[in-house]
Amino acid sequence: MSRLYNLEQNNMQVRKPILTLPQEVAERIAAGEVIERPVSVVKELVENALDAGARDVRVEIRGGGLRLMRVTDDGMGMFADELERACARHATSKINSVEDLYRLHTLGFRGEALASIAAVAELTLLSRAIETESEEQPAALLLIRGGEVIERGKRARLHGTTVTVRDLFYNVPARLKFMRGARTENGHIVQLLRRYAIGYPGVRFNLTIEEYPVLQTSGTGDVALALAELYHLPLAEMLNAVNIETSEGFVLHGYVGNRALAQSNRQHVMLFVNNRWVQSRPLQEALEAGYRSLLPKGKHPLLVFHLQLPSEEIDVNVHPTKTEVRLQREAEVVTLLTGAVRSVLERSPALPESAQFPGPELVYQRHLPGPRRRGLHVAESAEGYKAEAAQPGTAEVLHSLRPLAQLQQAVILAEAPDGSLYLIDQHRAHERVIYEHLRKTYMGVETREQQTEEEEQNAANLLLEPVMLELKRHEAELFEQRLPALRGLGLECERFGGRSFLIRSVPVSIGEDTQQLVGHLQELAQIAAEDSSDWEDHLLIGLACRSAMRRGRELGPDEQRSLITALANTSAPAACPHGSPILLHYSRAFLIDRFDW
Ligand code: ADP
Numbered sequence: 001m002s003r004l005y006n007l008e009q010n011n012m013q014v015r016k017p018i019l020t021l022p023q024e025v026a027e028r029i030a031a032g033e034v035i036e037r038p039v040s041v042v043k044e045l046v047e048n049a050l051d052a053g054a055r056d057v058r059v060e061i062r063g064g065g066l067r068l069m070r071v072t073d074d075g076m077g078m079f080a081d082e083l084e085r086a087c088a089r090h091a092t093s094k095i096n097s098v099e100d101l102y103r104l105h106t107l108g109f110r111g112e113a114l115a116s117i118a119a120v121a122e123l124t125l126l127s128r129a130i131e132t133e134s135e136e137q138p139a140a141l142l143l144i145r146g147g148e149v150i151e152r153g154k155r156a157r158l159h160g161t162t163v164t165v166r167d168l169f170y171n172v173p174a175r176l177k178f179m180r181g182a183r184t185e186n187g188h189i190v191q192l193l194r195r196y197a198i199g200y201p202g203v204r205f206n207l208t209i210e211e212y213p214v215l216q217t218s219g220t221g222d223v224a225l226a227l228a229e230l231y232h233l234p235l236a237e238m239l240n241a242v243n244i245e246t247s248e249g250f251v252l253h254g255y256v257g258n259r260a261l262a263q264s265n266r267q268h269v270m271l272f273v274n275n276r277w278v279q280s281r282p283l284q285e286a287l288e289a290g291y292r293s294l295l296p297k298g299k300h301p302l303l304v305f306h307l308q309l310p311s312e313e314i315d316v317n318v319h320p321t322k323t324e325v326r327l328q329r330e331a332e333v334v335t336l337l338t339g340a341v342r343s344v345l346e347r348s349p350a351l352p353e354s355a356q357f358p359g360p361e362l363v364y365q366r367h368l369p370g371p372r373r374r375g376l377h378v379a380e381s382a383e384g385y386k387a388e389a390a391q392p393g394t395a396e397v398l399h400s401l402r403p404l405a406q407l408q409q410a411v412i413l414a415e416a417p418d419g420s421l422y423l424i425d426q427h428r429a430h431e432r433v434i435y436e437h438l439r440k441t442y443m444g445v446e447t448r449e450q451q452t453e454e455e456e457q458n459a460a461n462l463l464l465e466p467v468m469l470e471l472k473r474h475e476a477e478l479f480e481q482r483l484p485a486l487r488g489l490g491l492e493c494e495r496f497g498g499r500s501f502l503i504r505s506v507p508v509s510i511g512e513d514t515q516q517l518v519g520h521l522q523e524l525a526q527i528a529a530e531d532s533s534d535w536e537d538h539l540l541i542g543l544a545c546r547s548a549m550r551r552g553r554e555l556g557p558d559e560q561r562s563l564i565t566a567l568a569n570t571s572a573p574a575a576c577p578h579g580s581p582i583l584l585h586y587s588r589a590f591l592i593d594r595f596d597w
């Protein structure tokens with residue numbers, strides 16, 4: 001047998017010449033490192049938005065991310081002639097020397113994300129640089145598919161960037177095969193967004209999956225508030241603040257949840273080093289060492305730490321996804337982290353092993369049917385709000401509720417005849433009531449219940465001082481065309497020359513306080529000038545939200561009762577028009593179980 005024959009038998013050992021890979025192959029391999037699955041794309045796009053100074057980041061997902069992922073920001077944007085360069089490999093505005101690697105202040109720096117995405121998906125960039133805002137220049141559009149520019153164009157938008165990624169992995173069938181179901185991919189994306197919302201509490205985040213709002217934060221800068229918004233829990237009393245500044249120049253801020261919040265997975269243990277979420281092994285172990293002996297075996301706390309250290313002490317260039325880091329003074333940091341966790345948990349009183357942490361499942365469950373939790377759960381899923389009628393029983397139950405008290409001037413507590421407890425978010429309840437009232441009054445959409453008592457015509461509430469608004473040019477055109485429709489909604493407006501409009505009236509008797517609504521007319525006008533087919537519904541939702549009573553308003557027993565009755569008469573009393581829950585229900589079984597009666 002000849003040697004050659006042997007070689008040919010085994011494919012791997014046939015001698016072949018050494019060639020440089022064709023660019024397309026090299027691109028695909030490099031892209032594979034950065035873009036492993038849909039969530040990797042979302043991560044890169046959100047980081048780019050944050051690096052661009054965005055205060056508002058919106059993420060839209062369809063088909064588990066494979067069909068569409070879109071990230072819209074209000075950051076500094078890009079100039080038209082930069083779009084193509086942004087999509088080239090190793091093209092970045094964030095560093096330009098090796099030294100820069102050691103004084104990073106941005107999340108990105110490798111200049112490969114957009115290039116990688118363009119190699120494995122259809123990529124559309126729409127961006128307008130903040131500098132062009134005053135010059136009436138439109139935003140620039142670039143569409144790349146299979147690495148080739150398919151379209152260049154112009155569109156209207158405010159400053160900032162919208163990146164749309166379609167058909168991920170359409171040209172990488174092997175990757176596509178490894179994708180889990182949409183539910184799994186969505187789960188990863190929710191988790192990721194939750195981390196950024198906590199890491200960047202000053203930024204407003206909004207995530208919709210298949211057009212359902214899944215996550216929303218208000219971007220006030222308060223980490224504890226962001227946590228409460230994400231987990232829909234009254235967390236204030238369950239969080240212990242940590243604020244440490246060491247003589248070594250480390251600053252550590254954050255929260256450790258008390259024992260009652262302990263979870264059986266590590267998902268809620270989050271460490272940010274210089275604003276970057278990191279996953280490095282030694283640091284994770286440091287945290288774990290702090291709580292191991294203080295929590296039941298296999299339990300992990302809700303923990304959020306922000307650690308700041310001099311940027312030259314951290315090396316981020318360890319892994320393409322940049323979640324691993326090396327620290328110069330790792331041992332000191334480890335001691336700091338372990339000590340911080342331990343000292344909090346040592347003080348935290350032992351609470352009865354109770355509350356399963358309903359947060360993420362609760363938020364998520366509203367949109368994707370899953371197993372119901374025992375006891376505490378959202379009384380009705382948000383899907384109900386799409387349905388014509390409420391789930392049988394909900395309206396009846398609401399009618400039979402006896403209000404007990406108001407909690408934090410925000411939530412009505414009420415007892416049902418069967419002895420179970422309902423919590424009702426007053427703002428959302430009112431929002432739902434107003435929204436349906438508006439639909440009925442102004443759009444002739446009948447709701448399940450006839451509210452015939454207050455037969456109102458399309459009455460409008462004349463403003464003593466008309467409000468002047470200034471719209472962008474592209475908005476002004478649409479807005480003008482819609483003036484008759486707006487009049488039908490009770491919004492009497494007229495053009496005041498150029499791009500200015502006067503609003504003379506608002507819909508009558510929808511909220512408490514006309515002034516509250518007047519303060520939001522500019523935003524509402526922008527919704528009314530949206531280039532979309534369901535602008536009217538968006539506008540009604542906007543009107544309802546901005547005129548509904550706020551949390552923080554005290555309600556007497558009669559007001560509590562009438563709000564509950566009005567809510568009972570709506571078609572979807574369990575979810576506000578945005579899809580967030582209005583009702584929480586603690587069943588009698590829950591009380592029996594937890595009190596061990
Ligand atoms: P990197 O973030 O590592 O620089 P990317 O491929 O993610 O690399 O982006 C390339 C460049 O495109 C960035 O350096 C930035 O200048 C620009 N860019 C990308 N996304 C945005 C955005 N959302 N807003 C403004 N500029 C952006």
Ligand code: MG
Nearest residue numbers: 044048108113
């Ligand atoms: Mg980037």
